[in-house]
Every structure is written in structure tokens, then in C-alpha cells.
Amino acid sequence: MTSDNFLDLPPLASAHGTVRLPGSKSISNRVLLLAALAEGVTEVRDLLKSDDTDRMLEGLATLGVRIDSLGNNAYRVHGCGGNFPVKEAKLFLGNAGTAFRPLTAALALSGGSYELSGVPRMHERPIGDLVDALRQLGADIEYLGNKGFPPLRIKPATVAGGRVRVRGNVSSQFLTGLLMAAPILRSGVLVEVEGELISKPYIEITLRMMVRFGVAVHRNDWRSFTIMRNSAYVSPGVIYVEGDASSASYFLAAGAIGGGPVRVEGVGNTSVQGDVEFKDALEKMGALISHGPNWMEASAPVSGRLTAIDLDCNHIPDAAMTLAVAALFADGTTTLRNIASWRVKETDRIAAMAAELRKLGATVEEGADYIRITPPAHLKHAAIDTYDDHRMAMCFSLAAFGGTVRINDPGCVAKTFPEYFSAFSSITQPVA
Numbered sequence: 001m002t003s004d005n006f007l008d009l010p011p012l013a014s015a016h017g018t019v020r021l022p023g024s025k026s027i028s029n030r031v032l033l034l035a036a037l038a039e040g041v042t043e044v045r046d047l048l049k050s051d052d053t054d055r056m057l058e059g060l061a062t063l064g065v066r067i068d069s070l071g072n073n074a075y076r077v078h079g080c081g082g083n084f085p086v087k088e089a090k091l092f093l094g095n096a097g098t099a100f101r102p103l104t105a106a107l108a109l110s111g112g113s114y115e116l117s118g119v120p121r122m123h124e125r126p127i128g129d130l131v132d133a134l135r136q137l138g139a140d141i142e143y144l145g146n147k148g149f150p151p152l153r154i155k156p157a158t159v160a161g162g163r164v165r166v167r168g169n170v171s172s173q174f175l176t177g178l179l180m181a182a183p184i185l186r187s188g189v190l191v192e193v194e195g196e197l198i199s200k201p202y203i204e205i206t207l208r209m210m211v212r213f214g215v216a217v218h219r220n221d222w223r224s225f226t227i228m229r230n231s232a233y234v235s236p237g238v239i240y241v242e243g244d245a246s247s248a249s250y251f252l253a254a255g256a257i258g259g260g261p262v263r264v265e266g267v268g269n270t271s272v273q274g275d276v277e278f279k280d281a282l283e284k285m286g287a288l289i290s291h292g293p294n295w296m297e298a299s300a301p302v303s304g305r306l307t308a309i310d311l312d313c314n315h316i317p318d319a320a321m322t323l324a325v326a327a328l329f330a331d332g333t334t335t336l337r338n339i340a341s342w343r344v345k346e347t348d349r350i351a352a353m354a355a356e357l358r359k360l361g362a363t364v365e366e367g368a369d370y371i372r373i374t375p376p377a378h379l380k381h382a383a384i385d386t387y388d389d390h391r392m393a394m395c396f397s398l399a400a401f402g403g404t405v406r407i408n409d410p411g412c413v414a415k416t417f418p419e420y421f422s423a424f425s426s427i428t429q430p431v432a
């Protein structure tokens with residue numbers, strides 16, 4: 001039964017089939033911004049269409065960037081050569097971290113007057129480390145609400161390149177924003193990371209996308225990054241967005257729990273996305289995994305049951321949520337470590353995950369940066385609250401392998417995967 005506010009998933013007997021993945025959120029929003037900043041016209045194919053990418057598309061359009069929709073998830077972006085035509089604007093960026101953080105950096109170095117705001121949760125997500133770094137380059141940024149958080153006002157300022165230090169232990173998106181925006185200055189920037197850097201594979205995506213647009217960053221391990229004087233983005237002509245590796249995790253887990261094989265197409269072992277390593281975590285749990293350059297496939301262990309794991313998940317913060325729900329179907333106690341960033345994402349994901357897993361009967365221990373899950377013998381029926389967090393809705397759909405489950409506010413999946421539930425039902429078979 002469905003309504004606007006909840007979706008009842010029937011008890012599931014098995015999973016097998018193939019899913020063609022929607023485009024990667026992380027790549028889509030990077031490519032849109034880089035194409036906008038580049039010289040020339042870029043044709044972007046297989047872009048993700050979702051709330052987060054709509055916020056980036058709208059934001060760029062407000063800034064005067066011409067973007068033509070060509071149909072079939074293809075867009076033509078008319079680059080503005082590092083100089084947004086509109087010098088005064090208000091941007092609403094929803095809850096899209098991949099739009100908010102990089103656009104803050106780009107606009108702070110652009111010499112205009114801008115206001116950036118989002119949904120109430122976005123105003124609770126930190127941005128102080130990025131603002132501090134941009135101020136070192138001369139940017140004039142004011143907090144319109146609480147210090148260290150959006151909404152922000154950016155004023156015209158004399159900005160110049162040079163050395164800038166940024167903290168990377170709250171979100172890697174601050175470093176991503178600085179790196180992507182730095183070529184706007186044309187005068188060379190040395191970015192030094194202060195302390196620990198989390199979510200490193202996302203920096204790899206950033207650097208790979210910048211190279212596609214003609215800017216090679218010289219790096220010293222994860223400590224410092226140099227953007228040379230006169231670096232400027234140039235359109236690569238046509239660019240394809242690969243499938244979303246985080247979105248792949250739900251289907252691969254379904255194959256590992258429900259028999260399989262479940263195959264995802266659009267992303268594979270040559271991907272630039274760190275979340276493809278989710279398949280390795282599932283393999284450690286006993287799942288049978290195979291993969292090629294553009295696909296991955298998962299089946300249940302020969303024994304039929306997954307086994308618990310103890311894993312540092314810092315490199316796969318998004319896909320790790322799927323492991324927490326897969327742990328309901330694994331023998332033993334699963335511990336997911338080094339996930340403090342979960343607390344400042346769409347919701348406090350450690351608290352939300354613990355609360356909803358407990359409703360299903362699991363024994364859950366949570367700490368500042370870890371979660372430990374012991375499954376019950378049988379799942380209880382529960383109505384799962386999703387906290388306006390797309391990943392809560394998507395990963396808890398897997399609980400239907402233990403009996404019927406209600407997902408409250410299923411529409412929140414629109415942040416990154418509007419068609420999620422129809423894709424999920426296409427590879428899962430209810431109990432007869």
C-alpha cells in the first residue's frame with residue numbers, strides 16, 4: 001500500500017535482475033560547475049536528474065550560465081570562462097552539499113554580491129572551515145544566521161591567490177570547493193590541508209574531473225595541492241557521467257541478502273568513485289562478487305548467510321550506511337568505525353540509524369564515530385522514519401528481506417534517486 005507519506009514494502013523472498021544506474025551525484029554536480037567555469041561549450045551526457053542536481057542547474061542558471069536541455073539526461077552548458085555573467089543574486093541550494101560548498105567557494109572568488117541559503121537542515125551543516133579558508137584569500141563572507149553555518153552573504157572583495165590552509169576533518173567538500181574554485185583567480189594557489197582529511201576518495205573525484213577540464217593539480221600526498229598560475233578550465237567537448245556508485249550499494253546488498261545475482265550497470269572496477277569499494281566490504285561479509293569495467297554483480301554466500309564485519313568506513317561514508325542495514329542479515333556483531341561525519345550530513349545519521357535499527361529489534365551501540373549492530377533472531381515489523389534523508393529510505397528498504405516494512409516519507413529519495421523504489425521492486429521478488 002502506498003500514500004504520499006509512507007510506502008509499505010511486502011516481505012521479500014529473493015532478489016535477482018539488472019539495474020541500470022542513474023548518474024553519479026558527485027560527478028554530475030562537479031561537471032556542471034566545471035563546465036560553467038570553463039571556456040567553451042560542454043555537452044554533458046547521462047547527468048543525474050534529482051533534487052541535488054536540480055539545485056546546481058538552477059543555481060548556475062541564476063548566475064547567468066546558459067544551459068540547454070537536450071533530452072535524455074543530456075545538457076549543453078555554455079561556459080563563462082571563469083566569470084559568471086550575473087554579479088548579484090540569491091541562490092537557494094536545498095540540502096545539496098555538492099552544490100552549496102563548491103558554489104560558496106566559486107562565488108567568494110568571483111567578485112560579486114551573492115546570498116546562499118538552503119533548507120533548515122543545510123543551515124545546521126557546518127561550513128566554517130571553508131569560509132575561514134576563503135577569507136585567507138581575501139573573500140568577504142558574512143554569516144546571516146549562526147556563525148559557522150549557512151545562510152551566507154558574499155560581498156565583492158579583492159581576492160588573490162597564494163597560500164591557503166583548510167581543515168579537512170569535518171567534510172572533504174571544503175577542500176573540493178577550494179580546489180575547483182582556485183583556477184578562477186588565475187594567480188596560482190597552494191592549498192594546505194590542516195590535520196586529518198576525511199572522505200579522501202571524493203578528492204580523487206575532484207582532481208580527476210579537473211583534469212578532464214584541463215587543470216592538473218600538483219599534489220603532495222594528501223597534505224598540499226598546487227594550482228598553477230594561469231590555470232584555466234577548458235571544455236572537454238563531450239563528457240559522460242558514470243553511474244552512481246553509492247546508489248549501486250542498495251542493489252548489490254539486495255543480491256547479497258536475497259540470493260542474487262543482482263547486477264548494476266553504469267559503474268564498475270575502473271570507476272573514479274570510491275564507493276565502488278562497497279563491493280569489497282560485501283565480499284568480506286561473504287557475498288560473491290564479480291565485476292568488470294562498467295558493471296558489478298553480487299550474490300549471496302554459498303552458505304546463504306552473510307557474516308558480520310568490523311570495518312573502518314571513512315573512505316566510503318555514504319555506502320557504509322547500506323552496510324549498517326545489511327548487518328541485520330549477517331551472523332555476529334558488525335562494527336562500522338570512523339564515521340563521525342555521519343553526524344553532520346542530511347541528518348545525524350548515527351543517531352537516526354541506531355534508532356531505526358532498534359525499532360527492528362537490533363541491539364545497537366553508538367559512539368561519537370562508530371556504530372555497532374547485533375541483529376535480532378527475527379526482525380520486528382516497524383515503520384521506519386527517514387529524517388528527510390534519502391539514504392535512510394533507500395538502505396532501510398533492505399529490511400523487507402526480514403518481513404514487511406513501512407518506509408515513512410519515501411519521497412525523500414528524490415535527493416539523489418527519484419526512481420529508487422521502482423528500481424528496487426524490479427530486482428526483488430515478494431514472498432508468494
Ligand SMILES: O=C(O)C1=C[C@@H](OP(=O)(O)O)[C@@H](O)[C@H](O)C1
Nearest residue numbers: 026098171172173199202317341
Ligand atoms: O564531494 C562529494 O561529492 C561528497 C563527499 C562526501 O561528503 P564529506 O566529504 O562531507 O564526507 C559524501 O558524503 C557526499 O555525499 C558527497
Ligand SMILES: C=C(OP(=O)(O)O)C(=O)O
Nearest residue numbers: 095096097098318345346
Ligand atoms: C552526504 C550526502 O550528501 P551531500 O552531497 O549533501 O553532502 C549524501 O548524499 O549522502
